[in-house]
Amino acid sequence: MIYFEDLEVGKESYFGSVEVTREEVLEFARKYDPQPFHLSDEAAAKTYFGRLSASGWHTCAMVMGVIARKVVAEEQAGLGAPGIDELRWLKPVYPGDTLHVRGQILEKTPSRSKPEIGSFRTRTTVTNQDDVPVLTFTSIVLIRRRPAD
Known part of the structure; x- marks a missing residue:
């Protein structure tokens, strides 16, 4: 089990990768983000995207899946x-892309009010198969501290 005490500030981790499929792009868009450039090649061709692209929220969901599995x-x-x-x-993220998810621990802080937990701030960077960054975010994660023996 990895606890708060095991985390190292500055440490970088590779969480894994995910392939973006046309079927999933369309399914997600129909259900959650039904904008034309996520649903139609013709509509997307007339936009900045140039072709069918994944919703940013779909990209976030794919990244969360990679992180959670790891x-x-x-x-x-x-x-x-x-x-x-x-x-x-x-x-933009397109069908056929392969997304790679990496994170770096920026800081960690023990809780002042709940001594059994701590938190850490992490910077996540997602790149495509060409090593081009497509998504970044910073998050605060809660984690248990190592139980006393």
Whole structure:
């Protein structure tokens, strides 16, 4: 189990990758972000995107899936996150892209009011197969402290 005490400020981690499929882009857009450039090649061709692109929210959901699978596999004592700051969609994400998810621990802080937990701030960077950044965000994550023996 990975606890607050095991975290190292400055440490970088590779969480994994995910392939973006046309079917998932369309499914997500139909359900959650039904803007024409997420639903139609013709409509997207007339926009900045130039072709069908994934919703930024879909990109966030794919990234969360990659992070969650890694955290669960490593048995991190995580307790969720109270929020995300500085979310930026830097470049469009297209069907056929492969997204790579990396994070860096920026700081960690023990809780003043709940001694059994702490938090850490992390910067997540998502790049495509060409190593071009497409998404960045900073988040605060809650994590349990190592239990006393």
